[in-house]
Amino acid sequence: MTQTPETLCHALIDAARKAGADAADAMAAAGSSLSIEVREGRLEHAERSEGTDLGLRVFLGQRQALVSSSDSRPETIAAMAERAVAMAREAPEDPYTGLAAPDQLAQNWDLAALDLNDPTADPAPAALQEDALAAEAACQAIDGISQVQSAGAGYGRSSVYLATSNGFSGGYTRTGRSISCTGIAGTGTGMERDYDGDSRTYQSDLRSAEEIGRSAGERTVARMNARRPKTGTYPVLFDERISASLIGHLLSAVNGAAIARGSSWLQDSLGQQVLPTHLSVIEDPHRPRIAGSRPFDGEGLATRRRAIVEDGTLTGWTLDLASARKLGMESTANAARGIGSVPSPSNWNVALTQGDQSRADLIAGMGTGLLVTSLIGSTINPNTGDYSRGASGFWVENGAIAYPVNECTIAGNLRDMLMRIVPANDARSYLSRVVPSLLVEGMTLAGN
Known part of the structure; x- marks a missing residue:
């Protein structure tokens, strides 16, 4: 069963304590992203990524060490903790390092008020490609544009979680949606380029692909x-x-x-x-x-x-x-x-x-x-x-x-x-x- 960022953080903290750390904090970030680039009306590049990354910081007195990994297997978590504690033993003392005092830690927060996570379904690759093509076409339609250097659209969703050995535990998820376009006008030493783009948390807030492409083209031509x-x-x-x-x-x-x-x-x-x-x-x-x-x-x-x-x-x-x-x-x-x-x-x-x-x-x-x-x-x-x-x-x-x-x-x-x-x-x-x-x-x- 896939572990959540929360359970991974607490597993890291437990492993650090078992390995002999005086204190520790852990971060886990899980995310996925999709990006599409087009050129001359055709798909140029498509990339999708998914992954989970782990970070563990341990303290031995005023010594600290940090390790990270993208492997979340239990044996890897145990090895990370042991390695971090061994590194901390060799680290120089730092009088300013250490976790926050328990009374400094955040207690309550309103994630709903921040509204960082667009609940609508993740866009399909075809939808991103359609936006990229629309931006490219709008830029190319501007009189004076010789070519569109790049046009793309992307989407990402990421979750981050933080836990400390002295009581803090919390996380949140955020989304992002983007469109960008770069135009080229002129040739040789007289070549000019400019761009426009937009990136928002919510898909519905994003400026239209046509507007972005047109603006990129107009800005480019104005530089001639x-x-x-x-x-x-x-x-x-x-x-x-x-x-x-x-x-x-x-x-x-x-x-x-x-x-x-x-x-x-x-x-x-x-x-x-x-x-x-x-x-x-x-x-x-x-x-x-x-x-x-x-x-x-x-x-x-x-x-x-x-x-x-x-x-x-x-x-x-x-x-x-x-x-x-x-x-x-x-x-x-x-x-x-x-x-x-x-x-x-x-x-x-x-x-x-x-x-x-x-x-x-x-x-x-x-x-x-x-x-x-x-x-x-x-x-x-x-x-x-x-x-x-x-x-x-x-x-x-x-x-x-x-x-x-x-x-x-x-x-x-x-x-x-x-x-x-x-x-x-x-x-x-x-x-x-x-x-x-x-x-x-x-x-x-x-x-x-």
Whole structure:
């Protein structure tokens, strides 16, 4: 009989105790996925996968070790526990490692409110292929598209379970459905490509394949005949598709692991202003039907809504148990982990305060500058916040888009950039990171 992730976790804990572990936690993840890709109206690639993966972490005093396997036979579980305990005996002591205290563990949660599992039947391969073909056809129909590089659709269902030797036991199931398309226009050195895609928890929330394919084609054609802009200092508008990367750099800088290492450009900024005073960054892991939602973190602590930045002021770090102990603080229940990795701090669903202007309004008011729709490469100094990235997009003159541009570099300092951001009101509320288009005044642009 097939064992559930719950029974597998408890079997791992029992085996760890029998092997001599002082404490242990276990994770089990079971899932299935199906992906379809088409090309030129025919099936190009189909892949289906199913599996169960197990992870066991054991503690001997202040020593820890972790092992993982995809084999769930009883003899393998016993061998995993024995191996983990043997490894822990040889590991160096870590004064910050260990399970959460029993009174820190999540006790009750409402999975139904999170709505992470689409109860409708798993889509058939033919349904996914139909979506991929529709997206490809819609993209190919756009005048100027020379070919569709890829069009695909996918579905996945995964269940994860976590148990600890000191009383925590819980799990949840989530689903995901996606469609994507990438178009190509032009040839040789004049070739351009762009994409569109959508991924949702519920099939019924997904944008239509035709809309995704058409958008991918239109975005691709709009990039044709790009040129390099002039070198200088200009306002730069980060399109909503890529603006979340700026907030991502902020989140990386307030990550407890970076703070504990002393390698963050926001190291001494707790309680200080890091954004304009009317802006906040809110983390909410309980938003229904959102990919980043979860009732508890990777160490069994109850997740909760919190302000990372409130009215422009940095209010706290993002912490798991180990980084919190290093800093003499309490965990913010932000431990993320994989089957084969120990917990580390990570953010869940994050939203930046939206503005009261549209992207078009910001373009109209920026005069001459750059609308960035794509970023490539990066040179980010984690200690100073110095920022430099390759960019492409559209040149703006007299408040209107004039022509596409590429092969340029934008540069600045993240601390200064984030203090000058002006948000639009175009963020997509169904994303895990809800960040609108962001205007940054006075960035250095290297082009011609």
